Amino acid sequence: xxxxxxxxxxxxxxxxxxxxxxxxxxxxxxxxxxxxxxxxxxxxxxxxxxxxxxxxxxxxxxxxxxxxxxxxxxxxxxxxxxxxxxxxxxxxxxxxxxxxxxxxxxxxxxxxxxxxxxxxxxxxxxxxxxxxxxxxxxxxxxxxxxxxxxxxxxxxxxxxxxxxxxxxxxxxxxxxxxxxxxxxxxxxxxxxxxxxxxxxxxxxxxxxxxxxxxxxxxxxxxxxxxxxxxxxxxxxxxxxxxxxxxxxxxxxxxxxxxxxxxxxxxxxxxxxxxxxxxxxxxxxxxxxxxxxxxxxxxxxxxxxxxxxxxxxxxxxxxxxxxxxx
Amino acid sequence: xxxxxxxxxxxxxxxxxxxxxxxxxxxxxxxxxxxxxxxxxxxxxxxxxxxxxxxxxxxxxxxxxxxxxxxxxxxxxxxxxxxxxxxxxxxxxxxxxxxxxxxxxxxxxxxxxxxxxxxxxxxxxxxxxxxxxxxxxxxxxxxxxxxxxxxxxxxxxxxxxxxxxxxxxxxxxxxxxxxxxxxxxxxxxxxxxxxxxxxxxxxxxxxxxxxxxxxxxxxxx
Amino acid sequence: xxxxxxxxxxxxxxxxxxxxxxxxxxxxxxxxxxxxxxxxxxxxxxxxxxxxxxxxxxxxxxxxxxxxxxxxxxxxxxxxxxxxxxxxxxxxxxxxxxxxxxxxxxxxxxxxxxxxxxxxxxxxxxxxxxxxxxxxxxxxxxxxxx
Numbered sequence: 001x002x003x004x005x006x007x008x009x010x011x012x013x014x015x016x017x018x019x020x021x022x023x024x025x026x027x028x029x030x031x032x033x034x035x036x037x038x039x040x041x042x043x044x045x046x047x048x049x050x051x052x053x054x055x056x057x058x059x060x061x062x063x064x065x066x067x068x069x070x071x072x073x074x075x076x077x078x079x080x081x082x083x084x085x086x087x088x089x090x091x092x093x094x095x096x097x098x099x100x101x102x103x104x105x106x107x108x109x110x111x112x113x114x115x116x117x118x119x120x121x122x123x124x125x126x127x128x129x130x131x132x133x134x135x136x137x138x139x140x141x142x143x144x145x146x147x148x149x150x151x152x153x154x155x156x157x158x159x160x161x162x163x164x165x166x167x168x169x170x171x172x173x174x175x176x177x178x179x180x181x182x183x184x185x186x187x188x189x190x191x192x193x194x195x196x197x198x199x200x201x202x203x204x205x206x207x208x209x210x211x212x213x214x215x216x217x218x219x220x221x222x223x224x225x226x227x228x229x230x231x232x233x234x235x236x237x238x239x240x241x242x243x244x245x246x247x248x249x250x251x252x253x254x255x256x257x258x259x260x261x262x263x264x265x266x267x268x269x270x271x272x273x274x275x276x277x278x279x280x281x282x283x284x285x286x287x288x289x290x291x292x293x294x295x296x297x298x299x300x301x302x303x304x305x306x307x308x309x310x311x312x313x314x315x316x317x318x319x320x321x322x323x324x325x
Numbered sequence: 326x327x328x329x330x331x332x333x334x335x336x337x338x339x340x341x342x343x344x345x346x347x348x349x350x351x352x353x354x355x356x357x358x359x360x361x362x363x364x365x366x367x368x369x370x371x372x373x374x375x376x377x378x379x380x381x382x383x384x385x386x387x388x389x390x391x392x393x394x395x396x397x398x399x400x401x402x403x404x405x406x407x408x409x410x411x412x413x414x415x416x417x418x419x420x421x422x423x424x425x426x427x428x429x430x431x432x433x434x435x436x437x438x439x440x441x442x443x444x445x446x447x448x449x450x451x452x453x454x455x456x457x458x459x460x461x462x463x464x465x466x467x468x469x470x471x472x473x474x475x476x477x478x479x480x481x482x483x484x485x486x487x488x489x490x491x492x493x494x495x496x497x498x499x500x501x502x503x504x505x506x507x508x509x510x511x512x513x514x515x516x517x518x519x520x521x522x523x524x525x526x527x528x529x530x531x532x533x534x535x536x537x538x539x540x541x542x543x544x545x546x
Numbered sequence: 547x548x549x550x551x552x553x554x555x556x557x558x559x560x561x562x563x564x565x566x567x568x569x570x571x572x573x574x575x576x577x578x579x580x581x582x583x584x585x586x587x588x589x590x591x592x593x594x595x596x597x598x599x600x601x602x603x604x605x606x607x608x609x610x611x612x613x614x615x616x617x618x619x620x621x622x623x624x625x626x627x628x629x630x631x632x633x634x635x636x637x638x639x640x641x642x643x644x645x646x647x648x649x650x651x652x653x654x655x656x657x658x659x660x661x662x663x664x665x666x667x668x669x670x671x672x673x674x675x676x677x678x679x680x681x682x683x684x685x686x687x688x689x690x691x692x
Binding site: 037041044045046047048049050053055056057058059060062063064065066067134219220222224225226229230231232233234237 | 551552553554555556558559583586588589591595596597599600602624626627628689692
């Protein structure tokens with residue numbers, strides 16, 4: 001009995017630290033951002049940095065001096081990046097890879113919605129604690145971006161919950177593992193008519209959530225000195241960069257799990273590779289490509305765009321799902 | 326909303342990058358690029374024209390007397406103060422200054438960016454015979470300065486002519502030919518080898534340009 | 547081994563911070579040219595950082611005017627160690643044609659330790675790449691000594 005509890009504990013520790021958890025997030029997230037930077041460079045007719053460049057950046061930042069400004073609140077300033085990273089790793093544990101998911105629950109979509117807020121809130125807290133006016137401007141913009149992204153994201157997830165719930169006969173289904181199982185049995189959600197606008201809306205939310213072009217108003221490095229990260233240096237900044245990388249992985253793998261959950265073979269190792277390949281494609285299309293062809297928007301344009309175009313798409317999807325299409 | 330760069334981005338993704346792979350592939354400068362200064366001290370006559378025209382004050386010289394009484398002149402060019410405008414090379418009558426196409430000018434230690442050259446300026450027609458000879462008799466002086474000064478009799482300071490036309494002070498003149506080049510009426514002929522300075526009185530308009538440009542102040546009006 | 551990894555990474559990911567201390571904009575444009583697709587220093591890991599806190603190499607252009615001197619020194623102080631100061635163009639090295647002006651504090655080396663001087667007015671992008679490559683070497687040795 002005690003042995004099995006011990007083994008169970010070990011298994012969960014393995015989940016948290018190695019496979020869908022920390023180490024996997026670190027490697028895949030960094031690789032995704034490396035691929036993103038390379039692709040953007042190639043689209044701009046440049047050679048671009050090596051794909052391992054985010055790793056170099058991370059280790060370099062680890063070796064730099066960490067400066068805490070005199071005006072800053074020290075504990076909050078240093079802990080904020082860690083909290084954000086932890087929340088992202090936890091999300092990754094919930095995201096299923098075809099049938100397999102490390103943690104599952106009745107309503108984990110709602111948990112994910114809340115957890116997705118935490119990295120942004122942690123960044124806002126850290127920025128507020130740094131006492132820099134640039135960070136102040138950045139955090140107010142980041143708040144607006146979160147609010148802008150949240151509405152379409154909720155609508156998309158509601159549409160998915162309704163579609164799967166209708167099919168299962170339970171009304172609304174908020175369990176990611178249920179959604180994954182449904183897709184394995186009945187094919188990916190993207191094949192349904194009502195889900196196509198939802199998928200497009202979710203794809204448009206990805207660059208906003210990850211803070212990449214053209215929605216990077218919050219950390220616009222050319223106008224407000226990196227915004228929220230203006231005062232960060234050394235290891236905390238490295239953790240922020242890592243959080244950004246993991247967020248790219250989280251958002252793309254969530255996209256893959258929600259709309260392409262039926263793709264795969266049934267063997268977890270191979271499915272992992274397939275899911276990662278799909279994540280790369282999603283990054284290339286929704287982050288790199290969008291980055292290469294757009295210029296930064298103003299904050300009110302971001303807000304208007306998300307609450308009209310993207311929310312409209314998500315709403316269409318929700319209405320269609322309600323009628324069972 | 327329109328996205329004018331969509332086609333561009335997709336086509337560039339599959340085409341060769343337009344990068345100049347510089348540190349791995351050599352990249353020569355354009356033919357007339359003005360880079361590192363090369364100084365040829367062996368042809369320099371120490372007229373100091375380059376120092377006078379340099380906007381950045383990058384050119385300096387030090388002059389030390391050696392045991393023969395000759396001047397040992399070291400002229401240095403500070404690339405860290407240079408605007409690479411080429412004016413010094415344009416004004417150099419002896420083409421001793423050259424701006425090459427070499428652009429690798431990185432200074433890490435003191436003196437990495439200094440280009441300098443040393444030459445000996447022989448004191449043939451300069452002070453060596455004069456202070457000894459001036460108080461002494463004229464024949465003695467003539468022997469000493471025989472190869473140098475054919476018009477030597479006007480040995481003390483030159484008197485102004487009084488009509489506004491230039492007169493030469495042979496003790497100061499280095500025969501650099503700048504006055505002859507600048508003369509708008511082509512009234513001056515200067516031969517560097519034979520040490521001849523000649524004024525064509527008919528052509529001279531007494532404008533004073535030669536006295537202005539003379540680096541040695543050897544011309545009086 | 548970890549120390550080695552960090553030193554190697556430091557050489558491969560130097561981030562620049564650019565200070566204009568009253569420059570005529572010639573050097574600034576050349577520095578931006580270095581980041582364009584033609585020269586693309588990002589392939590060597592260089593990136594223009596938005597804040598001095600995130601920078602490794604500080605590139606100073608301009609003749610360090612009296613008003614900007616204090617800001618330049620404060621900005622350089624804000625950069626975390628290991629850092630490297632690069633002066634670009636003739637102005638911060640000597641004052642160039644502004645030498646002797648009442649409002650120019652010219653040689654920057656009077657106030658801070660300058661690691662690399664890039665000569666030129668303005669330097670060619672290739673020369674800038676040369677100088678930055680030298681600066682990364684210095685950065686790596688500085689990191690190794692930490």
